[in-house]
Each structure stands twice: as structure tokens, then as C-alpha cells.
Amino acid sequence: MQKSPVDTQPVTNRRVVLAARPDGPATPDCFRLETAPVPPLGEGQLLLRTVYLSLDPYMRGRMSDAPSYAAPVAVGDVMVGGAVARVEASRDARFAPGDWVVAYSGWQEFAVVDAASARRLPDTIPRPSYALGVLGMPGFTAYAGLLAIGEPKPGETVCVAAATGAVGSVVGQIAKLKGCRAVGIAGGADKCEWAVRELGLDACIDHRAADFPTALAEACPRGIDVYFENVGGAVLRAVVPLLNPRARVPVCGLIAHYDSRPPAAGNDWTAALLRAVLVKRLTVRGFIIFEDFAALQPEFEREMSRWLGEGRIRYREHVVEGLENAPQALLGLLEGRNFGKTLVAVSADPSRR
């Protein structure tokens, strides 16, 4: 990044654009790092300097042009994403330089956004980056999906896939706070060990192990009452036989399927899944957090802040340094190579310890 003389607006911006749509698994050449001028700041707008960029599985969906709940990123456009940023310059009376905000400002060092779309971080936040994770969209997704769709009752068994990820790690811990047996599924012994030791789950099963379905069944001796779905694929196939009658399945994500090409029709595993829905009277419900549960957000922020303050919720971040490493970090996230909430440190965080 270059700056014009002292204390004036930066003139060039580094950003990552979508270079090409993936055909099958996403690859590094789907992305391109480029420089571009920082656009001029209009009335009511803010110039933001990205401190942390959030990487999340939903971004894979935006790279494709298959119909979805949100428009795809156009080829050549900056990749979308949430960020924690500081106000560099403001033409809105509500914000001043140095303010911390969260904004949907994308994969870039600088962004010009409408002030109305930026949200000031609360002074009470333990770390600014938490606004992208446990106190942000992933934490809220876990909270609302588990409580409003899953409706876990004390003594029930809650199973969560991607149990050490940004969403799953919060799901499992809230399940414990609500008096449930919490069983995680994660990829690798280190993640599983951490989920039990640090998150306090009752068990966590490695889906890469050869005996995964058997081990999962043994960890759920009374079946599964709530399955928080982040994954799909072979993980779901191991879960479905364990679901109890009237189980609830909030469908938050399907990371195992994001890279798939359109499948062929046929008499396939769909029949087995639907049969389980029928004979077990399952409720399977997809949700998009801000469209379905916006009204719950104040309650979430109040409760989660309290739980964090009381040390009842643990939280782990997986920080990758440098915007240029964001593409590899997203690909790693899609393959489960992250461990905790994935962030890209784009510029220095003066609050970081």
C-alpha cells in the first residue's frame, strides 16, 4: 500500500477478486490479488482500513452462479466477506477516524462503504476480532439455529458436526450450558481431543477414522435428539440412523457438498434420508441467520457476552497473516485444515496481545 504525503487518504488498495468460477473444487487460480485506486469518499460514506477479514464456508457458495439465497460474486469483482475495520476517514457525523466497526466490506485492505452499513463495535467486546466470530455471525448462527430450531431439552443428546469450527464450537458449548449431552464430530484426533478438553463436550468423534459410524453410535447411547448440520455427506449418513423419533435437524451448512458438481438423478440415498424424515417424524429446517432470526440478535449478544464474561464459553481463532494468503486460507477452511474461527489479519491490530 502506498500513501500520499502524511495523514492523507491512501491512494492504492490491494484486493482479492474472483478470477474464475470453480468447476468442482475451488482452486487458487479462482482468485487474483490486484491493486486498484481507492475510490473517492462521498457524503455519508466511510473509508475503512481492514484489520481482520472473516473467512467463512458460505463464501464458496458466492463463487458459484448456481441459484442461491444471495447473488454470486461477479467474475472480476472483489470477494465478499465480513471484516473488522477501523475508520480511516469519515464523511458521516456518527463516525470518526479511529473508530472500530464491523462491515461487509470484502477481501481488501481499504473499502469505501455507506456509513449506514457499518456497525460500531461495542466498547465491551473482549477483542475486536470476536465481532466476526463468537459475538458475530457464526456465534449468532449457532445460538439461533440450536435454540430456535433445535429446541434442545435438558438430558437430550445434541450432535454437532465441524465441532471445533466457528459455528460448531459454539453449538456444542451452548448445548452443554442447556444441560444436554453434547457429542461433536471433527476431522482429526487433535481437534477431537481439544473439543472434549477445552470445549467440555461429552465426546468428539473423528470422522476420518475407519470406525467412525460405530464410534459415533457408541458415543450416543440414547440416540440423537438434535443434529446441527454443517457438513452433509458421509457425516450425515452416519448420523441419520442414530436420530431419535421427533429429532430436529437445523441445516446451517453442507460443506461436504459445496465443491460438488450437480449430481445425477436416480434412486439414491435420498430415499433413505426421506424415509428417516417420515418414519422418525424428523423436522429438517434450513435457515439463513439474518433473514430468519434477526429479532433474536439482541438476546444473543446479551447472553453470549455474559457467558464469555463468566468464562463459560471458550473460543479459538485461526489467524492467517496477510491478505495475499486469504485464498489459500479459504481453501484450507473448505478442506477442514483450519482449527477454530478463521481470520485473515490484513493490517495491524493495535489491541492485539
Added chain:
Amino acid sequence: MQKSPVDTQPVTNRRVVLAARPDGPATPDCFRLETAPVPPLGEGQLLLRTVYLSLDPYMRGRMSDAPSYAAPVAVGDVMVGGAVARVEASRDARFAPGDWVVAYSGWQEFAVVDAASARRLPDTIPRPSYALGVLGMPGFTAYAGLLAIGEPKPGETVCVAAATGAVGSVVGQIAKLKGCRAVGIAGGADKCEWAVRELGLDACIDHRAADFPTALAEACPRGIDVYFENVGGAVLRAVVPLLNPRARVPVCGLIAHYDSRPPAAGNDWTAALLRAVLVKRLTVRGFIIFEDFAALQPEFEREMSRWLGEGRIRYREHVVEGLENAPQALLGLLEGRNFGKTLVAVSADPSRR
């Protein structure tokens, strides 16, 4: 049937037992007609003479020993099923010979049942056989599944498969009574024509026609808000792309899959289905009528009796004569060869016109 001298209990019973479990599609040799002595009548029991036996798709599930919500029929046991019957002899003060009852008394001419398990037909019922259809389990299934899970709102589009069957024909008509656009799916031009002309559906599409998915899309110009699932398979595959965001899918039956062998795992159409659940935020919920909605039954009986009395609900029966023809009639039902609610006339109905 033989009787011992005048006015005493019949001594032999004709019944249909499960001779063998199907492997793939059910066949006539899965059943066997046999005679057996009528068991003695104990205290608190009734001897029933079956007038109408109800045939329903769920019976295919009872023929298999795959885990389900109800125990399978044992090989050699009488096939289960609901019946309208008359009391032949009673050892319970609440019932007298000649009373009309509905009971889960199976595929047989005579049955000894506990009086507590029999339910007297209301005097107001238009015909006794209606207790097995529009005023019985199928009608109640349609009512509760559509209203309590589907939650249709005026102006929404409700789509129902097996639209001329015992359940589907009621679903479509209730959808119209609630101010919805009702689109049926049925097998054959005659059924589709009847669904529009007699049931008053806005459209009914033949799933056997070559242009079925296109024709269905054209009949649902504003998409589908509630899909009442009775079928699965290719019908579901045509419906899913038309489902609107936040659509509701009560899963009542999956007749297209009842004959299938266990499918192989793999990256199959399941992914497409789950992706629709996610990106459209669908609610897919299986239900078993009496286990999930027993509390709604009085309201159902009140409303449905009123609608029938006002001529606002039409109802068609497909009556097969003779217990010995029940196996072929069930196979026909599973293949869609019935037209209306399927009943077997086992003995004379003195009320029949």
C-alpha cells in the same frame, strides 16, 4: 363362512396373512388366504364382522422388517388394517350386536377385539365407510399435515401429489377452502381431469406425461409454498426446484420408495435436496398422524363433518368386492391403479345405496 346353528357365533373365519416379506416390489405371493377358527370371546371383548377393510399405502411398510415407527407384521400373521365393522357379539356393556364400529382389526371376515380398542361410529356419519376415509385416518392426515405443518396462507400455492387419493384429494380441497391456489399431481389424464372438475383444483398435472416438470412449473407461476409429500422420487425432483423460500414440506408418505431395496451411499441427489433445504430455508417435517396430532382430532371431525354437510368437500371411493381380492387391490394401490379411497367390501353393507 360357516355358522353353527341359528344365531350363534360363526366358527370359521377367512383371513389374509403375510406369507412372505417382499424383496423389492410386493407381489401376490406375499399374501395367503386361509381359514381359521374364530377365537372364543373373552370378557370385555367384541366379535366383529368386517364390512369394509381400508387399504392404505402404509401397509407396504408393515410388510417389511426394516426399522420403522411401527412393528412389522410377522410372517404368518394376519395383515393389519383399519376396518368398519358391525358388532356380532359383545361381552362389554357399552356395545350391542348390530352396532357400527371402526377398529384396527385387520384383513379378515371376523375379528375378536378388546372393546376399548373399538370406536363407535357417530350417528351423523353420511356413510359408514367414510370412517375409513374422509372422516377417518386419511382425512385427518390431510387436515393436520396441511394445516399444522404446511400452515398455508391465502394466496399461497399448495401442491399435492397423489392428488386424487384418499389423503391427497382432501389436501387439495382444504387448500382451496383456505384460499390457496391448489395444484395437484396425479397419474393419468382421467385422474387429473377429475381433480380439476370435481375437486375444484386450479390445475392437476399428469406425472406420467413426458413434459411433466415443465407442465408443473407452468401450473405454479408463483412457485410452491406448501408441498404435501405423499410420493417422493421423480415427483419430488420436479417439485424441489419450484419450492419458494421458506416453503413447508409435510412428509406424509413416499409411495415411490416403498418397494425400493436399500440404496447405495454416494454423492447423489441427496446433495441437491439438502442444498434446497438450506438455500431456500425449507422446513421438511415427517409426521405420523395419531402420534403427532391426536389433540387435533375433535376439531378435524367437527370441521370435516361441516364441510361434507355443506357439500364443500367431494369424496370418491374405489370399492373392491371380496376379501380374496384385497392383495391385488393393495398392489394396485401401490402402483396408482386405484382412483379414490380404496376399500374392500368384505361383507354386505345394509346401508349401501
